[in-house]
Amino acid sequence: MILDDLTAATRKRVAKEKEQYSIFDLQERVAKLPIKRDFPFEKMLREPGIHFICEIKRASPSKGDIKTKINVATLANDYEQAGADAISVLTEPEYFKGTLADLKTTVNQVDLPVLRKDFTIDPYMIYQAKLTGAIVILLIVATLTDEQLQTYFDLANQLGLSAIIEVHNADEIKRALKVNARIIGVNNRNLKNFTVAMDTSRNLRSLVPDGVLFISESGIKNHSDVAKLERIGVNGVLVGETMMLANDKQRQLADLKNGAADD
Numbered sequence: 001m002i003l004d005d006l007t008a009a010t011r012k013r014v015a016k017e018k019e020q021y022s023i024f025d026l027q028e029r030v031a032k033l034p035i036k037r038d039f040p041f042e043k044m045l046r047e048p049g050i051h052f053i054c055e056i057k058r059a060s061p062s063k064g065d066i067k068t069k070i071n072v073a074t075l076a077n078d079y080e081q082a083g084a085d086a087i088s089v090l091t092e093p094e095y096f097k098g099t100l101a102d103l104k105t106t107v108n109q110v111d112l113p114v115l116r117k118d119f120t121i122d123p124y125m126i127y128q129a130k131l132t133g134a135i136v137i138l139l140i141v142a143t144l145t146d147e148q149l150q151t152y153f154d155l156a157n158q159l160g161l162s163a164i165i166e167v168h169n170a171d172e173i174k175r176a177l178k179v180n181a182r183i184i185g186v187n188n189r190n191l192k193n194f195t196v197a198m199d200t201s202r203n204l205r206s207l208v209p210d211g212v213l214f215i216s217e218s219g220i221k222n223h224s225d226v227a228k229l230e231r232i233g234v235n236g237v238l239v240g241e242t243m244m245l246a247n248d249k250q251r252q253l254a255d256l257k258n259g260a261a262d263d
Ligand SMILES: O=C(O)c1ccccc1NCC(=O)[C@H](O)[C@H](O)COP(=O)(O)O
Pocket: 002, 055, 057, 060, 061, 062, 063, 187, 189, 191, 194, 217, 218, 219, 220, 238, 239, 240, 241, 242
């Protein structure tokens, strides 16, 4: 199962990283940083309308290489100029060809909330996110025990980071709500067979109470997809491949928001 492979690879990577800097080193450095708990990503999502989180995604397990020869600073800047509300940066190296350096470059380049998108399986990764300047992390319910989910969510809050708690089904929503998730991300991609079904968001929407922010992730290709999600009341959409493959980011995002001129 791909999630097991992804978490195993992440565990190996983090163990290696800890040989260079221990978690105590990171904690010491984080202790010197200012911590604000005003959660600007959540404030942005609470504004009326649907918000666009554009993703920096070189490759993926389902698609292989998407666009590997990129200048991250230029891409981040293009997303911001195009009207993105936030940027997601995949930092997993083996399957997604991402790096923490990509995250740092993005944080330095734009004035938008930046999400560290990775398979968070160790508090170490949350300290790294904080040190790199991301203000949002991802916690995938399917990869964590209830206890880990609570501990990592609490740590994120303590460090002033928002957490998108990612789910795929009703049972995972229950688990996310048990830790008092403020943002639930429904991934439309089945991580076992990679099929994408926008119905996943539609079917699960009513299980997320008012007041909890709802993000729909994956498989968003055009304005019709966005309009359907808008109708069920999502606060945000996370768009990777469609934005990565577009030559003109401004035009692509405008098309997602308003429909292409020839739609
Ligand atoms: O994208 C994949 O193939 C994938 C496989 C296994 C775990 C996670 C995966 N993707 C991470 C994401 O959640 C997406 O990058 C994100 O939602 C954007 O998706 P898309 O717009 O379909 O590129």
